[in-house]
Amino acid sequence: MRSDRSQSAPTGLKIAAAAGLAFLHLPILLIFVYAFTTEEKSYQWPPPGFTTQWFAVTWGRADVWQALGLSVQVAAISTGIALVLGTLCAAAVSQTRFFGREAISLLVILPIALPGIITGIALRSAFSLAEIPFSFWTIVLGHATFCVVVVYNNAVARFRRTSGSLIEASMDLGADGFQTFRHVILPNIGTALLAGGMLAFALSFDEVIVTTFTAGQQQTLPIWMLEELVRPRQRPVTNVVAMVVVLATLLPILAAYYLTREGDQIAGAGK
Amino acid sequence: MSVQAVSGTSNVAAAILPRRGGLAGSFSDLLWRKPGLLLFLMLAPPLLWLGVVYIGSLIALLAQSFFSIDEFSGLISRELTLKTYGDLLQAVNLDIIVRTVTMAAVVTLASAIIAFPIAYYAARYARGTWKALFYLGVMLPLWSSYLVKIYAWKLILAKEGILTWLFAKLHLSWLLDSWLSLPVIGGNSLSVSFTGTFIVFVYVWLPFMILPIQAALERVPGNLVEASSDLGASPRQTFRNVLFPLALPGIVAGSIFTFSLTLGDYIIPQIIGTSRLFIGQAVYAQQGTAGNIPLAAAFTVVPVVIMGFYLWGAKRMGAFDAL
Numbered sequence: 001m002r003s004d005r006s007q008s009a010p011t012g013l014k015i016a017a018a019a020g021l022a023f024l025h026l027p028i029l030l031i032f033v034y035a036f037t038t039e040e041k042s043y044q045w046p047p048p049g050f051t052t053q054w055f056a057v058t059w060g061r062a063d064v065w066q067a068l069g070l071s072v073q074v075a076a077i078s079t080g081i082a083l084v085l086g087t088l089c090a091a092a093v094s095q096t097r098f099f100g101r102e103a104i105s106l107l108v109i110l111p112i113a114l115p116g117i118i119t120g121i122a123l124r125s126a127f128s129l130a131e132i133p134f135s136f137w138t139i140v141l142g143h144a145t146f147c148v149v150v151v152y153n154n155a156v157a158r159f160r161r162t163s164g165s166l167i168e169a170s171m172d173l174g175a176d177g178f179q180t181f182r183h184v185i186l187p188n189i190g191t192a193l194l195a196g197g198m199l200a201f202a203l204s205f206d207e208v209i210v211t212t213f214t215a216g217q218q219q220t221l222p223i224w225m226l227e228e229l230v231r232p233r234q235r236p237v238t239n240v241v242a243m244v245v246v247l248a249t250l251l252p253i254l255a256a257y258y259l260t261r262e263g264d265q266i267a268g269a270g271k
Numbered sequence: 272m273s274v275q276a277v278s279g280t281s282n283v284a285a286a287i288l289p290r291r292g293g294l295a296g297s298f299s300d301l302l303w304r305k306p307g308l309l310l311f312l313m314l315a316p317p318l319l320w321l322g323v324v325y326i327g328s329l330i331a332l333l334a335q336s337f338f339s340i341d342e343f344s345g346l347i348s349r350e351l352t353l354k355t356y357g358d359l360l361q362a363v364n365l366d367i368i369v370r371t372v373t374m375a376a377v378v379t380l381a382s383a384i385i386a387f388p389i390a391y392y393a394a395r396y397a398r399g400t401w402k403a404l405f406y407l408g409v410m411l412p413l414w415s416s417y418l419v420k421i422y423a424w425k426l427i428l429a430k431e432g433i434l435t436w437l438f439a440k441l442h443l444s445w446l447l448d449s450w451l452s453l454p455v456i457g458g459n460s461l462s463v464s465f466t467g468t469f470i471v472f473v474y475v476w477l478p479f480m481i482l483p484i485q486a487a488l489e490r491v492p493g494n495l496v497e498a499s500s501d502l503g504a505s506p507r508q509t510f511r512n513v514l515f516p517l518a519l520p521g522i523v524a525g526s527i528f529t530f531s532l533t534l535g536d537y538i539i540p541q542i543i544g545t546s547r548l549f550i551g552q553a554v555y556a557q558q559g560t561a562g563n564i565p566l567a568a569a570f571t572v573v574p575v576v577i578m579g580f581y582l583w584g585a586k587r588m589g590a591f592d593a594l
């Protein structure tokens with residue numbers, strides 16, 4: 001029998017929502033505590049003491065740097081490929097009508113809708129059938145395949161808001177297709193592409209399931225991390241790497257959020 | 272009138288520009304005259320990549336599930352047969368499938384229960400800055416490193432970890448111990464039990480459930496809830512008869528993610544769990560150490576078929592409008 005528009009939530013709902021959010025965030029915060037622990041052999045809580053020595057140790061580890069370097073290279077090239085393919089696909093789907101349009105959006109989403117293990121093993125068996133040896137490029141091929149969807153989602157959302165008459169006006173005023181692309185289309189979709197590119201980078205940087213199938217001897221950072229999880233060698237180094245990874249993925253996500261927040265499609269909705 | 276028409280035509284004549292010079296210019300003109308060619312050039316690279324390389328790989332995988340392995344020589348025979356699917360129906364493999372589907376169902380249910388209050392609060396009560404904070408509060412864990420999240424739970428669930436400590440501080444160690452002594456869901460410590468696997472699955476997939484439920488709830492007008500209580504419904508009745516049916520497409524949409532992701536995952540049960548396998552681990556073991564690619568391929572068909580039926584059911588419930 002309430003007629004007043006009470007805007008305050010019931011206490012039970014507040015507690016449940018707060019508890020849910022705490023459940024989502026506390027485990028990640030715990031990583032930050034463990035990065036400073038003096039305990040080497042176990043995951044003991046509370047930490048017996050705090051130290052920053054593990055940062056120096058991690059800094060000196062060549063295998064960590066190598067894995068990080070490979071991850072950055074793979075993510076950069078995959079993101080580049082995904083930017084080209086995703087933008088082309090988004091432009092075709094949003095600017096024109098043709099037979100099979102729906103099928104194309106499904107095709108783009110498929111690599112991420114199917115469990116990663118299926119994508120991984122499918123690519124691996126295709127490589128072995130075609131007798132392609134595992135290399136840096138087989139990793140990139142796998143990553144670019146599922147990064148396309150992130151760029152595509154962001155670009156499609158922006159294309160929908162960009163009026164097609166802008167392009168026609170540019171052409172009417174004498175610009176050729178390339179000039180129109182450079183001076184009209186690109187400035188309009190630029191931030192969406194930047195956001196999509198950052199998310200694609202974050203996605204590739206973090207990918208492990210497909211990578212385990214498409215990598216040979218090379219170790220990307222997630223593969224390195226997985227090795228440490230399965231067979232722990234030096235736990236404090238893993239702690240420090242985990243903390244750095246959390247910080248490194250935080251920034252592109254915040255940036256992507258600020259680039260697309262103005263009523264745009266939720267940037268990560270396609271993950 | 273006629274003057275206007277004449278000047279109109281001369282304007283049109285002036286608007287027709289001479290052909291552009293240079294290779295780039297004439298290429299640009301060609302694309303404008305033939306939009307079909309432009310469309311072809313735009314679609315060819317992504318279609319070659321996704322349609323040929325990716326779909327081709329998937330078809331190659333499917334084809335291999337109809338091959339079989341010679342048990343003595345370990346060689347793969349490329350004759351089409353249903354023998355491998357027969358192997359899939361052995362009791363040990365059926366166990367794996369049932370275990371995985373049960374886990375996926377329980378994880379989905381728990382995620383929905385935990386996600387609903389967060390989604391409802393964010394959709395109905397959070398405003399302005401709070402709304403943005405809620406959104407980021409869901410997005411950041413969603414995009415945080417998958418392995419780091421699992422690692423964090425390894426720290427939490429370890430025998431010497433924070434959870435055991437917390438139970439001891441609250442003088443509830445007996446509760447934890449009796450839980451761990453239960454058959455099936457118990458184990459030596461939480462990090463080697465199905466309970467641990469379950470908690471980590473729920474944790475990792477929870478944001479995928481929150482976002483679609485929130486999207487569905489955003490579309491429920493607030494006065495609908497008020498009307499329900501004005502008409503004398505208790506909060507419980509309002510939830511059951513008004514909110515829940517309207518949120519259901521969102522819940523089903525979220526469950527597509529939680530269900531599918533649990534079906535295919537092999538890293539979480541490998542790191543936090545027992546030695547009893549899930550589908551993903553079986554695929555990994557069959558293609559790796561066992562070298563039985565046909566059986567691995569047949570195993571991957573299982574989640575695809577299950578998800579096919581699931582999506583078909585979800586579409587009928589209108590879940591895709593909530594995505």
